[in-house]
Amino acid sequence: MEALDYHAEERRKAEFNLDEMKIVWAGSRRNYELSDRVARLVASDPVFRKDNRTMLTRKDLFKDTLRKAAHAWKRIIDLRLSEEEANMLRSYVDQPAFTDLHWGMFIPAIKGQGTSEQHEKWLPMAYKMQIIGCYAQTELGHGSNVQGLETTATFDPQTDEFDLHSPTLTSSKWWPGGLGKVSTHAVVYARLITGGQDHGVHGFIVQLRGLDDHLPLPGITVGDIGMKFGSGAYNSMDNGLLRFDHVRIPRNQMLMRVSQVTREGKFVQSDVPRQLVYGTMVYVRQTIVSDASCALARAVCIATRYSAVRRQFGSQNGGPEIQVIDYKTQQSRLFPLLASAYAFRFVGEWLKWLYTDVTQRLQANDFSTLPEAHACTAGLKSMTTSVTADAIEECRKLCGGHGYLSNSGLPELFAVYIPTCTYEGDNVVLLLQVARFLMKTVSQLGSGKKPVGTTAYMGRAEHLMQCRCEVEMAQDWLKPSTILEAFEARAVRMSIACAKSLGKFSNPEDGFAELSPDLVEVAIAHCQLIVVSKFLEKLQQDIPGKGVKRQLEILCNVYALHLLHKHLGDFVATGCITPNQGALANEQLRLLYAQVRPNAIALVDAFNYTDHYLGSILGCYDGNVYQKLYQEAWKDPLNDTVVPDGYLEYLRPILKQHIRTARL
Numbered sequence: 001m002e003a004l005d006y007h008a009e010e011r012r013k014a015e016f017n018l019d020e021m022k023i024v025w026a027g028s029r030r031n032y033e034l035s036d037r038v039a040r041l042v043a044s045d046p047v048f049r050k051d052n053r054t055m056l057t058r059k060d061l062f063k064d065t066l067r068k069a070a071h072a073w074k075r076i077i078d079l080r081l082s083e084e085e086a087n088m089l090r091s092y093v094d095q096p097a098f099t100d101l102h103w104g105m106f107i108p109a110i111k112g113q114g115t116s117e118q119h120e121k122w123l124p125m126a127y128k129m130q131i132i133g134c135y136a137q138t139e140l141g142h143g144s145n146v147q148g149l150e151t152t153a154t155f156d157p158q159t160d161e162f163d164l165h166s167p168t169l170t171s172s173k174w175w176p177g178g179l180g181k182v183s184t185h186a187v188v189y190a191r192l193i194t195g196g197q198d199h200g201v202h203g204f205i206v207q208l209r210g211l212d213d214h215l216p217l218p219g220i221t222v223g224d225i226g227m228k229f230g231s232g233a234y235n236s237m238d239n240g241l242l243r244f245d246h247v248r249i250p251r252n253q254m255l256m257r258v259s260q261v262t263r264e265g266k267f268v269q270s271d272v273p274r275q276l277v278y279g280t281m282v283y284v285r286q287t288i289v290s291d292a293s294c295a296l297a298r299a300v301c302i303a304t305r306y307s308a309v310r311r312q313f314g315s316q317n318g319g320p321e322i323q324v325i326d327y328k329t330q331q332s333r334l335f336p337l338l339a340s341a342y343a344f345r346f347v348g349e350w351l352k353w354l355y356t357d358v359t360q361r362l363q364a365n366d367f368s369t370l371p372e373a374h375a376c377t378a379g380l381k382s383m384t385t386s387v388t389a390d391a392i393e394e395c396r397k398l399c400g401g402h403g404y405l406s407n408s409g410l411p412e413l414f415a416v417y418i419p420t421c422t423y424e425g426d427n428v429v430l431l432l433q434v435a436r437f438l439m440k441t442v443s444q445l446g447s448g449k450k451p452v453g454t455t456a457y458m459g460r461a462e463h464l465m466q467c468r469c470e471v472e473m474a475q476d477w478l479k480p481s482t483i484l485e486a487f488e489a490r491a492v493r494m495s496i497a498c499a500k501s502l503g504k505f506s507n508p509e510d511g512f513a514e515l516s517p518d519l520v521e522v523a524i525a526h527c528q529l530i531v532v533s534k535f536l537e538k539l540q541q542d543i544p545g546k547g548v549k550r551q552l553e554i555l556c557n558v559y560a561l562h563l564l565h566k567h568l569g570d571f572v573a574t575g576c577i578t579p580n581q582g583a584l585a586n587e588q589l590r591l592l593y594a595q596v597r598p599n600a601i602a603l604v605d606a607f608n609y610t611d612h613y614l615g616s617i618l619g620c621y622d623g624n625v626y627q628k629l630y631q632e633a634w635k636d637p638l639n640d641t642v643v644p645d646g647y648l649e650y651l652r653p654i655l656k657q658h659i660r661t662a663r664l
């Protein structure tokens with residue numbers, strides 16, 4: 001018997017080839033096939049069940065995480081999965097674990113900052129998971145200000161060793177994932193001291209626990225920092241604390257690609273810029289942008305499918321009520337988020353390319369694109385995670401009361417997702433880095449140095465400062481060049497206005513501090529321009545499949561025009577557009593929503609998420625929401641008994657007291 005599909009009618013309305021859209025979303029046919037296979041593999045494996053994890057105690061959840069990680073590793077070995085497939089498998093298991101840090105930060109830190117001898121020694125053990133590592137940078141007293149870290153690594157020429165020490169309470173390492181209970185090793189960031197001189201923060205490979213008994217090595221105090229936000233969610237991770245009491249490590253465990261310490265204790269700074277010590281963060285920030293599109297797509301998929309099932313008001317002659325997705329307010333809240341998911345997907349693809357390019361250049365000692373890579377990864381990480389975190393909460397509200405149920409999947413997704421706005425760099429701190437980069441670019445405009453890459457538009461500042469938007473009718477807003485010019489003009493005008501204001505301060509640092517709220521806005525305008533321009537560039541590519549390109553054009557316009565509508569103040573205040581042109585953009589936006597509407601369900605189907613990965617009754621593929629909610633309610637442990645535990649001790653006495661009082 002064919003299973004009932006409550007979305008069948010919606011799916012029939014789609015005006016594009018879904019299979020081709022799935023390939024666009026995945027990046028290529030190969031990626032699609034790989035990811036589809038691995039997602040199904042995980043979904044069909046009972047060990048990876050996750051429907052009860054919000055009910056588990058912290059200890060049980062942690063053990064469950066260890067069990068899943070061990071099983072995932074077994075599957076990876078047994079099936080001889082490639083590194084790419086293994087990464088996919090871990091992400092579909094969908095439970096934050098120490099392995100995220102081992103593969104995502106520990107190994108990349110050694111690869112990026114270690115010498116070839118260090119690669120040869122450490123990477124094979126790490127790849128086989130004979131050692132498990134984490135990334136121990138943040139301390140109790142300092143996270144954002146990396147140069148303010150206090151842990152010391154003092155070279156002792158007598159023994160050819162470093163002495164790792166935590167001199168103060170605030171120097172305790174605090175937060176590293178995987179550190180609390182699992183990692184045998186860590187890349188520890190500490191101030192390098194040689195001959196009494198402080199050379200700033202560097203990375204060191206330090207063994208923390210015995211490989212036979214898992215006990216902390218002498219001089220090491222290590223443990224978990226405690227429960228975090230939400231139930232389940234990030235509590236599967238053992239974020240840890242760590243203190244060193246004069247722990248000794250051999251000299252060759254300092255990561256020495258950027259700087260070296262010789263046998264005599266001489267500090268040698270190579271030609272490689274010191275910022276490469278921050279390289280692992282740049283790598284992870286880049287991956288976080290692609291992950292943002294996944295998390296956003298997930299929330300949007302749930303809210304869209306549920307909005308098509310849910311009906312409220314408007315029944316005519318006893319007929320069905322209106323699907324909430326047909327309310328214009330629902331569309332104006334939901335469809336920009338759908339468009340943003342696609343926009344972040346494409347900018348994530350581009351950022352991956354940029355990162356690969358800068359890595360290849362670094363290997364050839366070309367450091368010229370490093371500032372651009374830093375600004376792009378920092379800015380886009382910040383912008384996409386802030387939008388996604390807010391969007392998950394918006395999707396919860398779009399699902400009304402049922403969105404607040406744990407089994408909607410949205411509370412857990414929110415709880416797991418929100419720390420991305422903080423980790424790998426607080427979002428405001430990172431936007432200020434982008435602003436510094438932009439102010440520097442503006443200050444060099446008259447010097448003959450041509451801005452390149454994502455700031456190339458600033459080279460056309462003269463034109464962009466005085467150009468006038470030519471929109472006369474709503475449909476004029478559909479011209480890519482019109483949209484692009486409006487975003488470029490807004491970004492450059494905001495940058496130059498800020499640079500002028502900065503120029504009024506005698507001390508530039510004072511000016512930067514004073515104007516920092518405006519500078520954050522400037523950085524956001526620049527990042528939004530990058531996302532819009534990369535979406536438009538994507539549309540220049542040959543995109544096969546009936547109606548696929550057309551849908552992407554609609555989504556691109558929704559993305560750009562909803563931003564224009566949201567930040568109308570910036571656009572109008574900088575004189576890029578008139579208030580009337582702003583109103584025309586809004587008019588066009590409403591027309592675009594009507595075009596998205598029949599395709600909405602298919603556009604979220606294109607994410608190809610299994611019900612297992614989505615983990616949401618409201619977002620399930622077949623849309624059989626009410627029956628599933630009803631069945632699920634009875635599985636709650638509170639419903640194991642008809643009369644709850646505690647009735648006799650606490651409820652009955654009150655009720656009886658009431659009866660006694662009544663008798664009086």
Ligand SMILES: CCCCCCCC/C=C\CCCCC/C=C/C(=O)SCCNC(=O)CCNC(=O)[C@H](O)C(C)(C)COP(=O)(O)OP(=O)(O)OC[C@H]1O[C@@H](n2cnc3c(N)ncnc32)[C@H](O)[C@@H]1OP(=O)(O)O
Nearest residue numbers: 094095096100143144145146275278374413416423424425
């Ligand atoms: C429902 C279930 C779902 C399950 C899903 C599972 C999800 C789990 C997935 C993944 C797990 C992820 C785990 C995350 C773990 C998190 C780890 C961390 O957080 S690690 C710690 C991160 N810490 C930070 O990011 C710190 C931020 N601070 C900094 O980066 C720096 O201190 C700074 C803010 C950049 C300032 O640095 P500094 O003071 O040294 O610099 P400045 O003086 O400001 O600048 C000097 C010049 O250097 C340039 N610069 C700065 N940084 C970089 C860089 N990274 N690369 C290149 N250049 C850089 C800067 O621009 C200045 O340049 P000039 O102006 O001089 O040209």
Ligand SMILES: Cc1cc2nc3c(=O)[nH]c(=O)nc-3n(C[C@H](O)[C@H](O)[C@H](O)COP(=O)(O)OP(=O)(O)OC[C@H]3O[C@@H](n4cnc5c(N)ncnc54)[C@H](O)[C@@H]3O)c2cc1C
Nearest residue numbers: 135136137138142143144175176177419422423424425428
């Ligand atoms: C779930 C999670 C996992 C983590 N995993 C790891 C890990 O594996 N390894 C690791 O080393 N670290 C890890 N961290 C730590 C994380 O990297 C830091 O928390 C993060 O970098 C922010 O630093 P902070 O906590 O010092 O924030 P703070 O810098 O103290 O921020 C507090 C507030 O001050 C503001 N602020 C700070 N500086 C400025 C400024 N210059 N200008 C304006 N405003 C400013 C911020 O915007 C923020 O509002 C993790 C954190 C979390 C939450």
